[in-house]
Amino acid sequence: MDYRYQVFLAVANNLSFTKAAQELYISQPAVTRHIRELENTLGLALFNRKGNRITLTAAGEIVYRFAQKTHVLYDELQYELGTLKQTFSGSLRLGASSTISQYVIPEVIAAFHTRYPDIDVSLINGNSFEMEQKLQENRIDLAMVENYSSKTDLQYVDFSDDEIVVIAGHTCKFGRNANGTLADLQHIPLVVRERGSGTLEVIEQYLKSAGHPLDRLNVILHLGSTEAIKNFLPRFNGIGLVSVNAIHKEIQLNTLKIIPVKGLSIKRKFRFAYPKGPLTGNMKYFVDFVRNYNMTL
Template sequence: MDYRDEVFMAVAENLNFSKAAEELFISQPAVTKHIKELESKLNIALFERKGNKVYLTKAGKLTYKSLKQIKQHYRDLEYELGRLHNSFEGSIRIGASSTISQYLIPSVIAVFHSRYPDIKFDLLNGNSYEMEQKLLNNEIDLALVENTSSNSNIRYKDFLDDEIVFVTGTQSVYAKRKNINLSDIQEIPVVLREKGSGTLQVIQKTLAKQNIYLEKLNILIHLGSTEAIKNFLCDFDGIALLSEKSIEKELELKRIIKLKVKELSIQRKFRIAWRQGPELRIPELFKDFLLHYNF
């Protein structure tokens, strides 16, 4: 693959020329130039514009699918060559926000370890703000965060979609309702994550768009972990807002009821964060593995 292919894949994955430019650390005109050169080489249009949005053409979708397969072949080749020279040795320090560290990343690390058994791990957890600070202080190599804010000294890449949902305990007086209105969430007692939590930040920003502010909610308590909130719900006549990824077992065992709120959806992205500057080989290897992991 040459650089034009890499530029094309960045635009195809973002469907946005300016975001691709930011990701690649080049100017937007440079991105446009590379795409035009590739289209000229292939003698076909790869993108089409509809209003302010960019879409892949049929040729673009085919090109992206093929280049993605080629990139995977390169990764497989690098892996096999690395095995010949025993070059996959070393360590990596990862910091993950609470939701990610408890419910997502352990299985990823286990699969990664089975492929690269000579790479040692240190996994720290805390809220998203704390993990970003550890990253900036060079205490960890990668941070996996769930907030929406950005630091100019840190690069970010989405790796998984998530939704924050309203839940209540099965013994709660609200369990039979199944549906609540926007006005209800300002009256019903609620338990939330602590300040600095990425979950709380996303909740705050989304509710503010509906002119609902945290100080107006009937907040009983802030707790420092998702597990604490789930245990709290057992004897609490109220609601909580939790990652859908964190309550799969409780929903299956019918310990928690998910409530629908009309006209409100709290969507977010889990993101990989790393410091600006040259990337170390092993953190880059894990980052690439995570971006292609089949959750």
């Protein structure tokens, strides 16, 4: 694929020359030069420039649509040729929800890179809803999400198990009673993830089905990441709900503790999401690699 189109996609995805340069590991003047050359070749402006803000022109929207398709086709070409030569290259744009991107998948990506060093892997993160949206917009090739709900135009494949647990700071007074129940949680200050988070969606659905909807609990704060919850709890006389995968280090360091609650068992699956149709190219390599990887979760 013509490198100028790769630069164009990076600028269009970020709507920023600076962010595109950072993503591509080239200078901003180099990004500007590539875009100018592409515009001269096509004879049309691709971006509206208003101060520090840029938007796609009508021509830019058309080029963006076709460049995205070309990018996918080029990766499929690389995959087919790599299969014949037993060499593998191309790119793979991954998106993962916060819990997966921080605590689950980095080790696997490192192992994948060792196995396929010529495949250029990139990873962005956000909540599950945001990753599904970026997948629908063709800004990533493959999403890894932790929510229950599904988009009708996407396919989902499980790749790992997870459990959401009740945690608190080590000195928190709550949890000293080993016979705590779901009903007891209604009176304890609770911190949870933000709206749009797959973790929050799973918690809400579970509690509703258990007869203790979240709006009846004493939720005092929504925080935008699991890290924020973990950093908040040691200084807070209350509890949080997070993935067990996120707290291995804190349990070892004795800064957080898991509080057992009778009748509470929030199990879920981490899943791949991708456009409907067969998995092809580097997406298939990665999905097969992850599903066969021995993750100690």
